[in-house]
Amino acid sequence: MPPITVMVKPVSGACNMQCRYCFYADEMQHRNARVYPRMTGELLDVMVQRVVQAADSFVHFIFQGGEPTLIGLPFFEQLMALERKYNTRGLRFFHAVQTNGYDLSDEMIAFLAREQFLVGVSLDGTNETHDTLRPDSQGLPTASVVRKNIDRLRTADVDVNVLCVINSEVARHPDAVFSALAPYEYLQFIPCLDSLDGKKRDYSLSSEAYLTFLKATFDCYYRAYMQGRPVSVRNFDNWVAMLMGMPPENCAMVGRCGPSLVIESDGSVYPCDFYALDHWKLGSITENSWWQLLASAKEKAFLEESLPVPSVCRSCKWYSMCRNGCKRERDPQTGINRWCSVHSAFLEYAYPRMREMARQLQSKSL
16 A cells, blocks of 8 residues: 555635635535534544554645634644554654644644644735735735744744745736745745636636746746755756656646545545545545545546546647646646646746756765
8 A cells, every 4th residue: 555645624614714716615615515514533533543544654644624723733632642542553644734824823833843744834925915815704914924923833843835826916926926935945836726617717827927927936946046045846846856857746747646535524535625526525434444435436537537648748848747737727628738838838948947957956966
């Protein structure tokens, strides 16, 4: 059994912020039960047992939402106790939580540091670009609070990375966004998803804006590297690593979906965070074993949908690096990724410098 990766949504889509572009809020609008009840201690116990029974080496628990910290510190403390209780075979556990960073108590931060959680915090660049689309539940700005909480996490020696969604506002200010986030050292930039109904919103990202943002951000990334003060940017790091002969760790860059499962707060299980929809419900963690969920007909169908490679991709010089991107971003009719032209134009632009970085890094590792 390969390492098990489990995404858990302990409070479903409940959140103390109201980000206008939230993809999970959109998913909840497209299923019968919008927000499920919060995960109980009994369900957590069953989930840990199921995962430990199936694993043979390594378990990666990722907590997302909504806002997963709303479940409270006792839930996470119970998680650690259950792992110790059921881990009789020396399994290794890795823990991560993706948070909006808006309300973190001293006790929660101390726990995250003590238990060595990797904490991803959502921060969309500058205060201005962030506050445009990420208000709290009262409509008030949140950037300054999030920044203070990132500083508190870092002071407590918590491993932190920053996730920035590239929406229309962020895309207009690539240099300012990179400058605002570079001090945090480990960054992820992900393009804003359109809603499942395909309608464009004022925050929707155009191909032109996305390409401009990628080029300008890569210029900053490359400049920082050459000046000896590198900043990790996940997608750029992956492309450089691929040129060094390593596989990408970002699932959106693999070219096919993998067998990692998402557990909603009521115990229902789905094949992907982007597809926590009634149609793709695989079963329940209380009623099905891990093996049954992975072997289910729906899981197999989901994985198989990501396999076909359009002819235009097969003939593209950049396919080995692009791999047609994430399934959620592929046109349902053609199977071609919506960012196809962006990826090809960007790779044409950045490839020589990425190749140079790859060669330098390879020579340093010898």
